[in-house]
Amino acid sequence: MNRRQLIKQAGFATAAFAMSRDLFAANTSVFTQSTFIDEWIYLGSNENPHGPSKAAREAMSKALLSTNRYQWKESAKLISALAQPHRLTDKNILLGAGSSELLGLTTLFASFKKGNIIAPDPTFRLWTTAAQHMGLQIKWIPLTEEKDTDLTAMHSAIDSDTSMVYLCNPNNPTGIPIPDQELRDFIKAVPSHVIVLMDEAYTEFEDIPSTVPLIDEFPNLVIAKTFSKIYGLAGARIGYLLGNEKIIESLGNLQPWQNAGPSAVSVAAALASLQDQDFVTYCKTENAKNRAIYHQGLADLGLRHTPSTTSFSYFDTANYPGNFVATLEQNKIMGARSFEENSTWMRLSIGTTEEMKQVVSALKAGS
Ligand SMILES: Cc1ncc(COP(=O)(O)O)c(C=O)c1O
Structure with a gap:
């Protein structure tokens, strides 16, 4: 091992130690640092800078002790906890590793x-x-001038060979929800032989209506959600x-081991997170506040x-006098x-208050 590798490994060891200290700190209610590995601020992957919640961290540390066993009971509990609020049954849910x-x-x-x-x-x-490797052709439908999902054009693009329509609501990278x-x-209006795959990764940040209540009516509807x-x-x-039920069964049959993707530790974290609605409220409030700080900064710069x-912003850098990135x-x-x-529009994830203030002051100083 050369010197650089050694230093790198030592750095990761220190970071891992700092992280495990945080994981077990009983009185830390939220993460305040998203930058635990080095001093960089990472705003590229729409990660939540406040998570996991204290309840989730405690549940994960407890679950570590039983990872010699498979997680059947806990997964079954999670599936029921996900189904019940929507008056669905366990057969309407499928777990995955993300x-x-x-x-x-x-x-x-x-x-x-x-x-x-x-x-x-x-x-x-x-x-x-992966879709293209599976032999599917993707028909890309441009957003409207206002960056909205163009449902009319998407509907017109459906033909007898269409097997699936993908919608992300609110859309990533624009953050705009579909009315x-x-x-x-x-x-x-989508023909029943066409799967409608709804990606609802960000609905919770502003309580955007979910399409889950439509499941009974549309057997071709599949909704993806994430922790x-x-x-x-x-x-x-x-x-x-x-x-x-039927489509979930067909999809479950394609998993080598149904619902067994997420580890016992992840399942425990998910179960605890569902109980901790105060943390959800905290994240929503912080995200809205910090997004507003960033948007005010953009407005001051004429952008x-x-x-x-959502937990990211989509903005036009055309009027920025320097090199934005x-x-x-x-x-x-x-x-x-x-x-x-060939576009001047960019996306940036929303971080903590301190991080967004740093972003705004860096942009102002560089303009
Ligand atoms: C719209 C959307 N869907 C899905 C995902 C993937 O999330 P997961 O971490 O659950 O795989 C992301 C991640 O950024 C996303 O932005």
Whole structure:
């Protein structure tokens, strides 16, 4: 091992120690530092800077002790806890190691019919490379001028070869939700042989209506949700699908071991997080406050932004006098990036109050 590797390993060991100290600190109610590994501020992956909640951390540390056993009982408890509030049954839920695994699984199911998938552009694309490898063609439908999801164009793009429509609500990277009635009308108009995959990773930040109540009416509707965002458990890797019994059964049959993706530790964290609604309220309030700090900073600089309802901001850097990304990186702030070709629009995740103040002052000093 050379000197650089040694230093790197020592750095990670120190960081791991600092993290485990935090995990077990009884009186720390929220994480205040999202930058525990080094002094950089990371605002690129829409991670929750406040999570996991104290309740989740305690549940995880307790669950560590029983990781010699499989997590059947706890997973079953979690599935029931996810089903009950919606008056659904356990057969309407499928667990996965993060919602991206389940977006991939639904795409795999869609690929049995081959054909095409319809998706907005830009949107969350993590699952799309796998979709193309499975032989599916993706028909990208540009957003409107106002950066809204163009449901009319998406509906017109459906043909007899369409196997799935993907919608992200609110959309990533714009943060804009689809008006509820328009969304319902759209789902109704999609032919029943076409799967509608709704990605609802960010609905909780502003109580955007979920499509879960439509499950009974539309057997082709599959909804993906995650514990990565509002609950601050991105690294724990736990998400779930909701849908009609039949489609959930078909999707579950594609998992080598149904519902066994998330570890006992992650399942315990998810269960505890569901009980801790004070933490959810805290994250919502902080996110809205810190997004407003950033949006005020953008307005002071003459930069426009979309009306985001999420834990990230989408904004136009065209009027920024310097190099936007370089200015942030010179100030050890990572994460601003573009999602559209040849576009000046960028996305930045919302961090803590201190972080967003640092972002704004760096941008102002660099302008
Ligand atoms: C819209 C959207 N869906 C899904 C995911 C994936 O989340 P998970 O961590 O549950 O895989 C993300 C992550 O950023 C996302 O932005």
